[in-house]
Amino acid sequence: MKSTSGKLAIEGGHPVRSASWPAWPVWDDSDERVLVEALRSGKWGVGGERVPELECQFAGLHDARFGVACCNGTIALQIALIAAGIEPGDHVITTPYTFMATALSILAVDAIPVFVDVEPGTHNIDPNQIEAALTDRTSAIMPVHIGGRPADMDRINDIARRRGLKVVEDAAQAWLASWNATPVGAIGDAGTFSFQSSKNLTAGEGGMILTNDEDLFQRAWSYHNCGRRLGGAWYDHAYAGMNYRLTELQAALLLNGLARLPEQQARRQAAMAILERDLAGVPGVLMPDRDERVTAHACHILMVRLDQEQFSLDKMRIVQALQAEGIPAHPGYTVPLYKQDFFDWFADRRTPAGGIWNELFPIPFNDYSLPVCERLCASTIWIKQDVLLAGPEQMSDVVDAFVKVLEAAREGRLSG
Numbered sequence: 001m002k003s004t005s006g007k008l009a010i011e012g013g014h015p016v017r018s019a020s021w022p023a024w025p026v027w028d029d030s031d032e033r034v035l036v037e038a039l040r041s042g043k044w045g046v047g048g049e050r051v052p053e054l055e056c057q058f059a060g061l062h063d064a065r066f067g068v069a070c071c072n073g074t075i076a077l078q079i080a081l082i083a084a085g086i087e088p089g090d091h092v093i094t095t096p097y098t099f100m101a102t103a104l105s106i107l108a109v110d111a112i113p114v115f116v117d118v119e120p121g122t123h124n125i126d127p128n129q130i131e132a133a134l135t136d137r138t139s140a141i142m143p144v145h146i147g148g149r150p151a152d153m154d155r156i157n158d159i160a161r162r163r164g165l166k167v168v169e170d171a172a173q174a175w176l177a178s179w180n181a182t183p184v185g186a187i188g189d190a191g192t193f194s195f196q197s198s199k200n201l202t203a204g205e206g207g208m209i210l211t212n213d214e215d216l217f218q219r220a221w222s223y224h225n226c227g228r229r230l231g232g233a234w235y236d237h238a239y240a241g242m243n244y245r246l247t248e249l250q251a252a253l254l255l256n257g258l259a260r261l262p263e264q265q266a267r268r269q270a271a272m273a274i275l276e277r278d279l280a281g282v283p284g285v286l287m288p289d290r291d292e293r294v295t296a297h298a299c300h301i302l303m304v305r306l307d308q309e310q311f312s313l314d315k316m317r318i319v320q321a322l323q324a325e326g327i328p329a330h331p332g333y334t335v336p337l338y339k340q341d342f343f344d345w346f347a348d349r350r351t352p353a354g355g356i357w358n359e360l361f362p363i364p365f366n367d368y369s370l371p372v373c374e375r376l377c378a379s380t381i382w383i384k385q386d387v388l389l390a391g392p393e394q395m396s397d398v399v400d401a402f403v404k405v406l407e408a409a410r411e412g413r414l415s416g
């Protein structure tokens with residue numbers, strides 16, 4: 001039974017929703033069939049036809065000329081940076097409102113992530129902050145299309161062109177998203193995607209690099225395949241690449257998932273549209289800015305902001321109260337990425353040439369203070385793709401739960 005007023009479920013009242021949400025990942029007999037077909041083909045890795053087919057289809061759907069499938073999205077980013085020519089000591093400008101893989105991939109090529117603040121209404125890198133962060137060592141910008149919402153690729157590409165920088169898009173959460181009707185991934189020099197378990201398209205793990213640049217493609221392909229030359233002999237290693245290949249079994253699942261994706265995305269988009277409309281009217285809630293240039297949102301995450309002027313309560317308490325009402329709200333990134341300890345660990349490492357990393361290339365991670373990102377981390381609640389997949393007709397439960405919980409919070413009935 002729905003209860004949109006009265007005692008909160010977290011305080012022992014009736015929850016807004018007791019029905020379950022769609023299970024993720026979605027799979028059926030067709031996934032079993034394609035997996036068994038791949039198994040029986042006897043080609044589980046190199047030499048199969050599914051990986052090249054996936055690269056071709058995925059690139060085609062994103063209007064990209066080339067695709068390189070690899071074992072995960074973190075490695076895809078690292079390879080894209082190497083293939084784009086990013087060198088040790090380079091600065092790569094990126095956003096602190098992201099998963100750690102964004103910055104880790106930069107550190108993994110011995111380059112330095114330089115964080116700039118984000119836009120409050122999009123959670124994406126703020127192009128206005130980029131130019132002030134440029135140094136003579138800046139070689140790339142890595143925007144993240146966070147939650148599946150494209151970053152402002154017009155401004156980012158414009159700055160990059162004027163300054164001779166590479167653009168590597170972290171599109172890990174942005175399958176089929178588009179900016180000004182151009183799919184993300186190859187709007188910059190290269191872009192990468194993730195097929196990890198929680199993602200809208202998944203094979204448990206997996207990644208993809210897209211590009212329109214043939215040289216970059218050849219380097220990326222070579223690096224992910226033990227440094228072999230594209231079209232070259234098996235024992236001809238031109239380059240110190242690694243083995244970062246995807247398997248045929250994963251490609252079979254991804255091809256099958258790709259066939260489902262447009263219908264699933266349409267369902268998520270319809271659900272997101274309802275939430276954007278109805279949550280906007282809930283006191284204390286701030287919704288993302290509308291922007292007509294976002295021509296397709298991948299709907300991995302809907303970012304719901306709490307108006308901090310109206311609540312002094314810790315957002316975790318509100319998340320817990322929503323969860324008790326039967327809504328799997330998620331706290332998302334609770335601190336900006338630069339506050340993570342792994343940067344200190346990295347800075348204290350010895351470099352291959354001797355000396356401590358932080359002495360050669362000082363990394364001011366402890367000095368960052370990017371106020372918009374810090375505010376968003378404290379105030380943003382995620383509604384994720386599996387909830388959106390339930391479709392527009394189920395979204396009234398999400399809205400009712402926000403109304404109930406936030407009303408109680410404003411009236412002081414939700415204790416901290």
Ligand SMILES: Cc1ncc(COP(=O)(O)O)c(C=O)c1O
Pocket residue numbers: 072073074075098099101102144170172173193194195196205206207
């Ligand atoms: C923004 C972002 N970048 C990179 C990654 C890395 O992808 P993967 O988990 O496939 O290594 C993820 C996903 O987890 C992500 O969300």
